[in-house]
Each structure stands twice: as structure tokens, then as C-alpha cells.
Amino acid sequence: MDRRNTIQRALVLAAVKELGSHATADEVYAEIARKHPGIGRGTVYRNLSLLAGIGQIAKVEMPDGPDRYDHILDRHYHARCISCGRLFDVDMDVIPDLEKNIRDTRGFIFAGHDIFFKGTCRECKK
Amino acid sequence: MDRRNTIQRALVLAAVKELGSHATADEVYAEIARKHPGIGRGTVYRNLSLLAGIGQIAKVEMPDGPDRYDHILDRHYHARCISCGRLFDVDMDVIPDLEKNIRDTRGFIFAGHDIFFKGTCRECKK
DNA sequence: ATTTATGCAAACTATTTGCATTGCC
DNA sequence: GGCAATGCAAATAGTTTGCATAAAT
Numbered sequence: 001m002d003r004r005n006t007i008q009r010a011l012v013l014a015a016v017k018e019l020g021s022h023a024t025a026d027e028v029y030a031e032i033a034r035k036h037p038g039i040g041r042g043t044v045y046r047n048l049s050l051l052a053g054i055g056q057i058a059k060v061e062m063p064d065g066p067d068r069y070d071h072i073l074d075r076h077y078h079a080r081c082i083s084c085g086r087l088f089d090v091d092m093d094v095i096p097d098l099e100k101n102i103r104d105t106r107g108f109i110f111a112g113h114d115i116f117f118k119g120t121c122r123e124c125k126k
Numbered sequence: 127m128d129r130r131n132t133i134q135r136a137l138v139l140a141a142v143k144e145l146g147s148h149a150t151a152d153e154v155y156a157e158i159a160r161k162h163p164g165i166g167r168g169t170v171y172r173n174l175s176l177l178a179g180i181g182q183i184a185k186v187e188m189p190d191g192p193d194r195y196d197h198i199l200d201r202h203y204h205a206r207c208i209s210c211g212r213l214f215d216v217d218m219d220v221i222p223d224l225e226k227n228i229r230d231t232r233g234f235i236f237a238g239h240d241i242f243f244k245g246t247c248r249e250c251k252k
Numbered sequence: 253a254t255t256t257a258t259g260c261a262a263a264c265t266a267t268t269t270g271c272a273t274t275g276c277c
Numbered sequence: 278g279g280c281a282a283t284g285c286a287a288a289t290a291g292t293t294t295g296c297a298t299a300a301a302t
Contacts, residue, residue, distance in 0.1 A: 006275085006276075
């Protein structure tokens, strides 16, 4: 089961880097399709998933709406505006040992966590 | 726009309480349908949404899979087993002032947060 | 009588999958 | 040439919505 270097794979990786933080699969697809209209949605999804699997990009599963893909720079938390729905990066250190606050783990081995904030963004506040 | 007391609404509320923590819309539907096969899925969704809106139950939007509904007892965080996919309640105090750790809020008014842990449950560990 | 709410089906969003074909290695 | 990967369409999961009808007030 060896991996092959296809142009589509390279395009997906390039688009995620190009789009910066938290792009959706559809945004990645649209970005690539501008110059390569032939690409299939399935191919984009398959490659996003593969690239996330081998750690080339990070998949962020959102509590609502589509999953997001980040070109990995640093781990960070996200905030969603409940008014306009837009997603923001949160300027806060990740808490690596948050799992230590758990009293009874019931045999669960914790492997990580995500925090999602919600609120109202500056523009929607008025 | 006043609200009416329908049997369906009462049944949805009762089923959420009955099923305890983190029931999905489909589980609520199935539970009610056992005794009232006539109920519509749309009605269940509409009532879950309405009841959550007026604070009678709590909606927990999951990063993956269907949304969950809790009969409100106390706020708590959740953990998902990456092997079997099951959802667990986490035995840990909520951090009410977690938002204070954020450096630059960029004008965002924070209204709350959710934490989702992931890992491997006791059964899947072996 | 009014008008909210229901049941049903169709629509919708996000994603996955089956399959014949293409094209890396 | 073999088999991973593609493009396409159909399938799936979860949820929302339009509409005629029913029923709460």
C-alpha cells in the first residue's frame, strides 16, 4: 500500500497552505477548481483525509458546520460567532495537561482535547 | 407568536429526561415512536430545538456525529473514544473563567465554551 | 376562528463510497 | 503492468423546510 505523488495531492496541500487557517473542504475544492476545473470533490476529500492522517495538515472537527483544515503552524483553539457564524482563532496558550484535572478517568486513556468558544464578534456586537 | 402545549412537545421533553444524558435526536425519536408510531421526525427536531431555545434542555453540538440533548442537571465536558466512537461524560469541574486566559480578544465577547476530549475507553484499550 | 404545530416528503449540507478508468512507479 | 488514485455519480447521515392538514387556544 505505497503512496503515489499525484498532482491532485500536491494541489490540495498547496491550497490548504495558500488558504491559511481553517479552510473547509469546499473552499479547498473551489480554490483548486479555479485553475483545474477537472478535479473531483471526492479526490479533495480523500486527499485532505490522507494528508491529515500523515500529519501534513491538521483536521479540526467543528461542533457545527463543516470540518476545517489548517496548515500546521501551532495548535490553537477556536471561537465561533453566534451571530455571523464566522470562525476565529483564539489568542491563548493550549493547556497541554488539561486532562490532569479529570478526577475519575474510568480507565479512559486521554489523547488530547479541543476547546470551542462561542460569543459575539466585534462587528456583530453593534 | 405564542407557544402551544402539544402532546408531542411533552413527549419529546419526557423522552430526553427518560434517556438521561447525551441522547441523539434519532434516539429521542425512536423512544417516542415505540409508543406513538405516528410522530414525525421533523416534529422531534423542531421540538428539541425549541426546548433547547427556552432552556428546558441543553443541546450539545458534537465535533463529529449527531448533536446530543441533555436533560439539564449540571454542565459537563465530554470525551469520545476514537476506537468505538462512544461518548462519555468527563468527571471534571467546568472552568467558568477559562475565557480569562485569552490574551487579545479582538473585541470578541465570549459567551461560553465547550471542551471535547478524545482517547481510548477502557474496553477498547485491550 | 385563528394560527401554531404536526406529519410527511422533499430538499439540503457535508461527506463517503462504488466503480470504471487513468496514470504513477 | 500492477495497483494506487482519479473523476463521477450515487449513497449516506443528519437536519431543515415547504406545505396541506390538524388541533390548541
